[in-house]
Amino acid sequence: MHVRREVIHIHLPxxxxxxxxxxxxxIERDSVGEEGDDVVTPGEFLGEATEFIAGKGAxxxxxxxxxxxxxxxxxxxxxxxxxSHDNRSTIEIVGHKAHGAVPxxxxxxxxxxxxxxxxxxxxxxxxxxxxxxxxxxxxxxxxQDVRATEIDKVDMYQSFRPGxxxxxxxxxxxDARAYYLSTAKNELGVVSAQSxxxxxxxxxxxxxxxxxxxxxxxxxKVAKVx
Amino acid sequence: MDVDTxxxxxTNLVDKVVVPGDVVxxxxxxxxxxxxxxxxxxxxxxxxxxxxxxxxxxxKPNKYWVESSQKRYVPRLEDTVLGIVVEHRSDNFLVDIKxxxxxxxxxxxxxxxxRRNIPKFETGTLIYARVVKANGIMNPELSCTDASGKAAxxxxxxxxxxxxxxxxxxxxxxxxxxxxxxxxxGKKISFETAVGxxxxxxxxxxxxxxxxxxxxxxxxSEFLSGTQQRIMAEKLLERLQKS
Numbered sequence: 514m515h516v517r518r519e520v521i522h523i524h525l526p527x528x529x530x531x532x533x534x535x536x537x538x539x540i541e542r543d544s545v546g547e548e549g550d551d552v553v554t555p556g557e558f559l560g561e562a563t564e565f566i567a568g569k570g571a572x573x574x575x576x577x578x579x580x581x582x583x584x585x586x587x588x589x590x591x592x593x594x595x596x597s598h599d600n601r602s603t604i605e606i607v608g609h610k611a612h613g614a615v616p617x618x619x620x621x622x623x624x625x626x627x628x629x630x631x632x633x634x635x636x637x638x639x640x641x642x643x644x645x646x647x648x649x650x651x652x653x654x655x656x657q658d659v660r661a662t663e664i665d666k667v668d669m670y671q672s673f674r675p676g677x678x679x680x681x682x683x684x685x686x687x688d689a690r691a692y693y694l695s696t697a698k699n700e701l702g703v704v705s706a707q708s709x710x711x712x713x714x715x716x717x718x719x720x721x722x723x724x725x726x727x728x729x730x731x732x733x734k735v736a737k738v739x
Numbered sequence: 740m741d742v743d744t745x746x747x748x749x750t751n752l753v754d755k756v757v758v759p760g761d762v763v764x765x766x767x768x769x770x771x772x773x774x775x776x777x778x779x780x781x782x783x784x785x786x787x788x789x790x791x792x793x794x795x796x797x798x799k800p801n802k803y804w805v806e807s808s809q810k811r812y813v814p815r816l817e818d819t820v821l822g823i824v825v826e827h828r829s830d831n832f833l834v835d836i837k838x839x840x841x842x843x844x845x846x847x848x849x850x851x852x853x854r855r856n857i858p859k860f861e862t863g864t865l866i867y868a869r870v871v872k873a874n875g876i877m878n879p880e881l882s883c884t885d886a887s888g889k890a891a892x893x894x895x896x897x898x899x900x901x902x903x904x905x906x907x908x909x910x911x912x913x914x915x916x917x918x919x920x921x922x923x924x925g926k927k928i929s930f931e932t933a934v935g936x937x938x939x940x941x942x943x944x945x946x947x948x949x950x951x952x953x954x955x956x957x958x959x960s961e962f963l964s965g966t967q968q969r970i971m972a973e974k975l976l977e978r979l980q981k982s
Contacts, residue, residue, distance in 0.1 A: 631880075
């Protein structure tokens with residue numbers, strides 16, 4: 514167990530008409546340099562940059578000499594893979610609960626449609642790659658991304674309704690307001706929907722779903738679920 | 740056999756006032772029949788129940804609907820309405836038609852409409868238009884052409900006077916044969932009207948006296964029978980020495 518003594522210099526100009534004097538402050542810290550059960554907080558010193566590589570949740574401090582944490586969690590040291598030219602271990606922070614899933618381009622998301630308009634539909638993203646999200650993400654399905662064929666004849670009202678659960682693909686990070694989603698594949702589209710009468714509908718084809726209570730057929734862009 | 744009202748194969752609530760919750764038809768007692776439901780009725784598994792207060796009507800053999808009258812308008816396809824322009828966006832006008840949402844009127848939805856001759860409607864312009872898209876979710880869409888693309892009296896209404904009524908009175912004014920009050924007034928005064936099913940009526944005549952007379956006569960005629968409307972109109976005309 515080795516103890517690190519940390520010296521931080523803080524330069525304060527002293528009020529004097531002549532040259533600026535330096536006043537230094539020394540802060541002493543004990544930090545345990547191995548895996549422990551103690552929690553580290555952002556900014557806390559983890560190790561020397563000469564001995565460790567900064568992994569997930571850690572970063573190299575601006576002076577290039579120390580590796581510090583940028584998340585709250587427990588530290589974890591992984592030995593360097595054999596045969597790599599750099600034999601420093603990797604330090605990363607695990608067990609932090611801040612990150613839920615975040616949609617990335619190419620991931621399949623489950624979203625609930627909130628608003629249907631003439632040229633696009635808004636949806637709230639609920640799951641990313643079968644992991645629930647912890648904060649709200651908005652997505653937009655544009656008219657040209659609803660299906661792959663005849664994209665200029667798409668009627669948004671016959672594809673989605675507010676409240677439908679859809680499986681979609683994230684096309685891009687979109688603009689500041691919403692991700693761009695697409696349902697232009699056979700296995701993408703409405704997965705679950707309620708009819709006007711309130712019953713959960715059963716898919717009949719890739720464009721129609723039927724209500725079990727009244728027998729009414731409603732139009733949707735239905736996902737082909739195996 | 741059920742003797743309850745409304746649970747028979749032929750309902751006896753026709754032409755009576757019904758309120759939401761009343762059961763009109765029991766489908767388990769009717770075999771192999773096609774029934775057409777109009778506004779105000781809803782299928783609840785095996786029962787047809789009323790959704791809106793009003794009078795139940797039947798058009799033989801099998802069309803049922805509820806006639807009601809409100810001050811608020813719910814947009815329906817192919818209704819003709821009077822709208823007031825609220826805003827001009829790049830590709831459509833935003834028009835208020837007394838509906839829950841503002842309606843969109845595309846700038847090209849006029850006879851011979853191209854990008855070069857977009858009409859210049861200011862805020863407050865009165866428009867006579869037709870509803871071409873109305874579902875409960877999106878903003879309704881209007882058009883100032885008929886189905887074949889001709890102008891057909893749609894467009895801006897200039898001069899005249901516009902007042903608001905209930906939807907029931909608007910439907911009565913548009914019924915055929917001609918509504919008695921309009922017929923009685925038309926015998927002595929020349930005027931033109933445009934009636935919007937959203938509860939707006941526009942009246943235009945050569946002099947302001949005539950416009951006021953016609954508007955007042957229409958507003959008073961909502962709850963009068965045919966004969967009463969004729970008597971009321973004639974009294975008004977006498978008072979202004981038009982007969």
